[in-house]
Amino acid sequence: MIRVLLVHDTSLVRSVLAEWLRRDPGLAVDDTPWRGASSRLRSLCPDVCAADLDCTDGHGVPPLGDLCPPGAGGRPPALVVLAHAYRPGLLRRAAEAGALGFVDKAGSPDRLVRAIRSVASRERFVDASLGFGFLKAAQMPLTRRELSVLSLAAGGASIAEIAGSLHLSHGTVRNYMASITRKTGARNRVDAIRISRGEGWV
């Protein structure tokens, strides 16, 4: 029996997906929204954590760090993520968080069951249709510092607020924003934020 914790923010979808997984007699399935995932992982110690990368607000970045609770005792759960190929930023974050399985949400739900079985045996599972997304993730042009600037800008912060938060001069922040706009092929700052949000970078 493989014990699975399903993490998904939309209650209606989560219920239906959990029930669908429970039809497999080899799976014991619990479910939770992202908020609360960390404590559920600690109390349940599942073999596999299957998490949808799309958070409640539709364009946020999920708290993947919560899925690897420190000091959980025993080995941490193997991580499978449900992802879109067009959001390379989230694919990269999941890879950095140690995900072993990557299931394309544009595919069939049967793939999720196969992915759960693979990662439960600590074998990697990657949907081929996510390949282009990984390629884009590998080609990410922004530096970490540029991403920090962009994240704050995307949250609605002004140049002055960004400068204050990151201890930079206004001119340096403006230079970063210009470089971000150029690298993302955007027309302007708002366009750069739109593109980067859509791809899951910030």
Next chain:
Amino acid sequence: MIRVLLVHDTSLVRSVLAEWLRRDPGLAVDDTPWRGASSRLRSLCPDVCAADLDCTDGHGVPPLGDLCPPGAGGRPPALVVLAHAYRPGLLRRAAEAGALGFVDKAGSPDRLVRAIRSVASRERFVDASLGFGFLKAAQMPLTRRELSVLSLAAGGASIAEIAGSLHLSHGTVRNYMASITRKTGARNRVDAIRISRGEGWV
């Protein structure tokens, strides 16, 4: 037997949700992504169309007009939408498109079946938990013209491009943006776009 067309952009979720609905012997269920919904409605002429308001790109506005194909013959399908209370802009668009049923995605999937049965008898169905969303929708502060300006800005257009598209002067566009920023309680233009996108207005 109620014939239902389920419209949802994420293939994996759509499959599981359609299969879940099919367990009800009183429902005959087909499914489609948003793209293609219009032609499927024309060919199938279902009694009910159940559509998820969240489009593929995570923050787009769904083409609700496609769900009422003109000249389809016979009466158009009754529309049920799956919605979030925190996206009042989408609730309002669905109401304007003539939706009869509103199911909260933060609720139980059983509600969807009840909603389908209600609207099939041309009775309204509204989840009480969406109430706050409808209240916000009713209090929408922006004018149609301001929404047009904001939509273009959110798509990455510059002041000059917006002025060109809407046949306005640059100064008028700037005034609209200032008024939008004030009315949405935003800190600046980027913040106004972020807030409005999140709520589903643009």
